[in-house]
Amino acid sequence: MARLAAFDMDGTLLLPNHHLGEVTLRTLKRLREERQIILAFATGRHVLEMRHVLGTLDLDAFLITGNGTRIHSMEGELLHRQDLAPAAAEKVILGRWDTQASMHVFNDTGWLTQHEIPELLHAHVYSGFKYRLTDLKSLPKNEVTKICFCGDHDDLSRLKIQLGEALGDSAFLCFSALDCLEVLPVGCNKGSALGILSQHLGLTMKDCMAFGDAMNDREMLSSVGHGLIMGNAMAQLKADLPHLPVIGHCSNQAVSHYLTHWLDTPNLTYSPE
Incomplete structure (x- = not known):
């Protein structure tokens, strides 16, 4: 039971x-x-x-x-x-990645991104939860909960390989949807x-x-x-x-x-x- x-x-x-x-x-x-x-x-x-x-x-x-x-x-x-290791967060946020996907950073204050992407708000119409436009590179790297990349699945699959090679065992990578790849704390x-x-x-x-x-x-x-x-x-x-x-x-x-x-x-x- x-x-x-x-x-x-x-x-x-x-x-x-x-x-x-x-x-x-x-x-x-x-x-x-x-x-x-x-x-x-x-x-x-x-x-x-x-x-x-x-x-x-x-x-x-x-x-x-x-x-x-x-x-x-x-x-x-x-x-x-549990938060991302600061070194991992810094490597992801400051890195130059071969991808068309958009990057989104989450911490206890909410959802942060750099560009307006209205279509991403459709999934949050029920709650009204929204992103805030922010210079991601200026964020404190010791306060990052997780980082998400949103885009085409094939593009994200290639990005996952890049991130895996760069981060090694300092972060956990997974797809939360076909169009969303997440970088999470180890374990x-x-x-x-x-x-x-x-x-x-x-x-x-x-x-x-x-x-x-x-x-x-x-x-x-x-x-x-x-x-x-x-x-x-x-x-x-x-x-x-x-x-x-x-x-x-x-x-x-x-x-x-x-x-x-x-x-x-x-x-x-x-x-x-």
């Missing part, structure tokens, strides 16, 4: 328009009220944005944000933080963060279920007692974790569909919608 449920947001819990469906919200509340399941949102999004989202939902949940760089309690207490991912949260709650990872769709969910899905992959997930994630069940598409609120089956008819074989 799962006691903690962790959910990725984009491509998993949220609809393609980046809103949370009413059916999904009702199902999450059922988990809390009927089974006393502890909820955790595990996302690449910033904690400032997620606090706003939770405030509009009237839903108690732990927050794993920045792809595991921060963990906050339901009351907003900071339980864990920092949703799986390690969920492990820290589980220990804080007196649980083990076997007590957890988790849902995700991208490579930044890989460690989390592979380490919990019950990991579930979205039907719309990245092909590489499905290939890397072939033993995990695949449910339906986020556009059909597949997480709610699966959990309703888990709550009401757990003795029957589940079939995606």
Whole structure:
């Protein structure tokens, strides 16, 4: 029996328009009220944005944000933080990379970038979270939580090789979406963060279920007692974790569909919608 449920947001819990469906919200509340399941949102999004989202939902949940760089309690207490090594942050920000991708830096103040890219705000229409235009090279390198590059997937794949060669084992690289490559602190991912949260709650990872769709969910899905992959997930994630069940598409609120089956008819074989 799962006691903690962790959910990725984009491509998993949220609809393609980046809103949370009413059916999904009702199902999450059922988990809390009927089974006393502890909820955790595990996302690449910033904690400032997620606090706003939770405030509009009237839903108690732990927050794993920045792809595991921060963990906050339901009351907003900071339980864990990890930043990029200053030398790694400096190397990435000041480096000359052969890429067309845009660079975005995150720290506790928010989302920082150098050029207006309005289309990137579409994913944040639900919360109103926005970037601030900043000279990235002037930022304190000891206060960088993570760095993201957004652009064409093939371009980002080539960039990942460049970054890997330059950074070695001083940072962790992963795709949080086909068009988003992230540079994270060493050992920092949703799986390690969920492990820290589980220990804080007196649980083990076997007590957890988790849902995700991208490579930044890989460690989390592979380490919990019950990991579930979205039907719309990245092909590489499905290939890397072939033993995990695949449910339906986020556009059909597949997480709610699966959990309703888990709550009401757990003795029957589940079939995606």
